[in-house]
Amino acid sequence: MGNLIGFDLDDTLIPTVVHYIDAQEKLNDFVLDSFKGLKFNRDEIDDMREGIQMDLVSKMGFSSEVFPGSFEHTYVKLSEVYGARATRGGRSCAYELGRRVFNEKAWGSAGLLPGSEDVLDFFKDRGDRLVMITLGDDEIQRRKIEVVGLDKWFSGDDVYVDLRSKGDIMKRLFTKEERADGLFVGDSYRHDVRPALGAGVRVAYIPQGSWHGDGIFNGSDPSVIKLRDISKVKDIYESSVLK
Numbered sequence: 001m002g003n004l005i006g007f008d009l010d011d012t013l014i015p016t017v018v019h020y021i022d023a024q025e026k027l028n029d030f031v032l033d034s035f036k037g038l039k040f041n042r043d044e045i046d047d048m049r050e051g052i053q054m055d056l057v058s059k060m061g062f063s064s065e066v067f068p069g070s071f072e073h074t075y076v077k078l079s080e081v082y083g084a085r086a087t088r089g090g091r092s093c094a095y096e097l098g099r100r101v102f103n104e105k106a107w108g109s110a111g112l113l114p115g116s117e118d119v120l121d122f123f124k125d126r127g128d129r130l131v132m133i134t135l136g137d138d139e140i141q142r143r144k145i146e147v148v149g150l151d152k153w154f155s156g157d158d159v160y161v162d163l164r165s166k167g168d169i170m171k172r173l174f175t176k177e178e179r180a181d182g183l184f185v186g187d188s189y190r191h192d193v194r195p196a197l198g199a200g201v202r203v204a205y206i207p208q209g210s211w212h213g214d215g216i217f218n219g220s221d222p223s224v225i226k227l228r229d230i231s232k233v234k235d236i237y238e239s240s241v242l243k
């Protein structure tokens, strides 16, 4: 019988943070241009927007409204703090810049992260069961999977999307038996490693170091296998008695 192997989506199998950084740059350009002559810089805009985003996440989870909403709120807050005039057109322009991260063409042209396809084939060929556990908006995450062709390895029933946390899904899917030889693969300390440890699941941790406030795991828990890139995940099974 195969093992249960879980995967995170964003920045584990596909590049995501690049789209967010690109959109943030566009927001910075836009507000600096809209409020010309005011004394704030890109770092202040970034910090303000991140604070607003954290606040929205605590209220709405990882809803698709959070990122574009943080753009609009940043535009408005800057105008209030610096005494400039915000317009309705400016608000909607800021919001739309945040929506750029949901551009399907950009997902499609970026494709999968190098090595992902090979690792997924490896587990599929072994007869393991693959599941995806991802945070975000259900419709958007499922659409990403289709656009980049991950539906070749994950059918709709194998995809679990939650707005806030992966912990409960992991606990449900990884039964005591599955936990013994199973694995979860993810890039985030906060959203992959922590819930996996809480659910008693071994985790292949491939930090990208790119998400603000994610934290880094530097401990030495035997359940956390820290790797440089996803292709190394195969070694865990090739080198062990679990073949």
Ligand SMILES: [Mg+2]
Pocket: 008, 009, 010, 011, 012, 186, 187, 188
């Ligand atoms: Mg991730």
